[in-house]
Amino acid sequence: MTTCDICKILENKNEFKLIYEDELCFSILHESPAVDGHTLVIPKKHSPILEELDDKSIEHMFIIANKISSAIFDTLGAHGTNIILNNGLAAGQELPHVVLNVLPRKENDKLNLEWQAKKATEGELKTTQSMIKSYSEHIFSGKDSLPEVKIKHETINENKQEEDYMIKGLKRLP
């Protein structure tokens, strides 16, 4: 028996509005949609955060989200789509299982996803760039995703805590 609400949906998928299913992912309509036609694309593999999900599942989830997006354009008369993945509690992730939202957009649909663009100075951008690059170069040069990242030992521990924090936080969700 699973305790994850999303895994439970998969077990009882016929009680939900199933749009698509294959061996790696499935897709259902959101029953409390932000807009009509709000669809979720969900990897079958249980993973609380994106960083823990295998590359193959991620690739497939986005490929299917694109198909759903095309189907939404074709059948629901949408004039745009948004694809959104909220990753972590601070991002408003509500359940400990990766979920990709696909949202049909129409004029005056009352959905506001725009942000207030901040002005970053060239100096701030350079600082941020070097902070991110100090990690991204290791992450991108790694042959595989998570465990092979070669960075300083003490930072590995620190980082492990970061990810643990994100997962623990999500596990506390009802």
Next chain:
Amino acid sequence: MQPEDLQNFSQEEIIELQRKNCIFCKIIHKEIPSNEIYSDEKVFVILDINPANEGHCLVMPKHHYQILPQIPDELIAHLSVVAKKTSRAVLKSLGVKGTTIFIANGALAGQKAPHFMLHVIPRKNNDMLFQMQKNASDEKLLEEIKSKLSAKMAAMTGKKTMIAHKEEPKKEKLDTKADMDINKISELFG
């Protein structure tokens, strides 16, 4: 060139013109400087100069595409893994506790430039971004949308049943051609 000259252009020529004037193509070809995070043969990652939050990254294909449905599956796969790695780098380096990966297809969805991109946005508690309301929906409408979308998905992917099969997904004959015609895409940008 006069605006009326555009009337004599084919849709393909208009898109070619757009590509020539695309600021992100110029950034990718280093004609305009940027704060690069990552680059490979097909994909380019830079910092957004007008971020939603500090560390806002843009993950883009080097080739000019306007929206996701034009992009071949292999490139979507690559973009998604680059977005995941960018997200991981952002989480580790900036000490934020979450990220949002955001895609806008079409001006109505908030797309600002006609070059496709994935946004990787560091999230802070209470930053109030991407608020998605939960609305009540009635059973009849949900059922109607479900039948439309599931029929279209079955037609696009050739999967009608729910029975799992052993084929590797990579070999699957998912429809790789662009699913939208060019006329429709230019409509999205007015």
